[in-house]
Amino acid sequence: MTNNFQKIQKTHVIMCLFLVSIISCKQEKTTSYTKVDNKALVAKVEEYYSHHIDSCIALLEEIKTVDEVSEKIKKYKLARRAFKLIEPILAFTDKENYKSLNAPNILKVEEEDATDIKIRNPFGFQVIEELLHEDKVDVIKIKKTVKVTVNRLKLIRANNTLYLKKYHVLWLLRDQIARVALVGITGFDSPIMRQSLKEAKANYKTMLFIINTYKNEFSKERLYTVWLNELQATQKMLQKADFKSFNRYIFIKKHAHKQLDLLTKTAKDWKVEFPLTMAFNNNITSFFSKETLNINFFNDYHQLENAMSEEKKALGKKLFNDKNLSKNGIMSCATCHNKDKAFTDGLAVFPKQKRNTPTLPYAAYQQTFFYDGRAGSLEGQIVGVVENKNEFHTNLENLTETVKKDSVYTKSFASLYGKVTDFNIRNAIANYIRGLGNFSSKFDKNINQKENTLTISEINGFNLFMGKAKCATCHFPPVFNGTVPPNFTETEVESIGVPSLKGTELDDDLGAYNLFKTEERKYFFKTSTVRNVSKTSPYMHNGVYKTLEEVVDFYNKGGGQGLGYHVPNQTLPPDKLNLSKKEINDLIAFMEALTDE
Known part of the structure; x- marks a missing residue:
């Protein structure tokens, strides 16, 4: 009996070992790496960071020591590459200094209020790049700009202690993937030399370094290996790329999204718990999805209970369409914002209004409102509509009383907000607007690999939009408006020199200048979204252009300055884009593919 028991026991052990072997084969292979203390990992990143800051400083200093412009340019390229190696870390840990060092060569205007207006001259790499390529190179000005740039880098170097937890590392990587895909490959920060793709390769070298540094954090060896292969393949694609012919559509679809x-x-795998959500939702896998952006990041009032509930949106929709809210009962929000025209009205300018009616889908994804940026929230913008004598022509007190007289409204507000107040009315309307825009266009579906219906012309158009045509240097994806990724904290205003309705002179609307009478803000207007542009004709703040062909022709000629107008501080380069007829058609085909269902 003992022998039989031993045989049974032996057989049982063999079966268990067999089952374990089967299960092990089916499971992901795990790493046997030894965990490293987080401080040691951060110290390694900090050492890398410091080394390349030092290299960047030294190379910039060398620009001043060589005489030939061609030699200065060579030194600049090397310094710029060193800067791009530190960019993923610097841009995440010191956003303001990064912005200053990588700012475009235009005046920086900061307007807190009428008593706090600052005009700052730009410095940094883009400024040096443009100075080096002027017809008559100003050596003294180059030295001064280099000196300011070096001093800022030295300040960063002296205060470069990093505090990175694992979720910071993931955010850092995500932000850089976004920075390359949504801004970098457009040529945004290399306007003359167009070194953006080679510089993006340097960005990916740093990302690869970070993944290697955190190798021991991976429990799955295969995941780590896939990262290595993907980052190396991305660098290879960028290395071989030509700025004009680079397929940005494939880059984002096959690489950036895979990296997300x-x-x-x-x-x-790292068991990371994110403590909060920034502009990008955590765990996104696409830049062009309704799940990509955190709407609460753009909403000052998201802390309200059930801030974006469907019930509040429904209440807001009803208010949006209610003419009784205006003084004479003849106008609602929907009077000017027709949903069939992507919430515009098809007019150059609505009667008695000054400017073209803007589209509302995706309006929530910006930091300022109205063409001149005078409102800081959707709730604030609604105040302007209520009090405008050519719109609702009333005030907040009367608006509130009108709503209180309606028993259905009163019951809804009691249930959703507690009571009727002017803010709650405005918040309900604003929440309805925040729900408009669902990233359901043909372009979105294709880049997300939900269908394969984009034509060659539409893909070429996207690549032109993101490259040669320079559209995306102002109309930033994924919303294609002026809110700058990856931080989304700033919505740009631009001066492009829009003609008057006569088409023979500069339009006399001074735009953002009217807020604080800042001279440097004359003719500046907020950059609108290009999404649904096929439905929002006519175009520009005054509705001067009826067709997209006319709009592209305006940009193709270099804006107002290209047309011969005097446009002080024009931010649009006055150079001709030299787009062919086919390229113009492709560009328009892409923009039309941004129409939501």
């Missing part, structure tokens, strides 16, 4: 997916898997 890897980040999501890495967060799970």
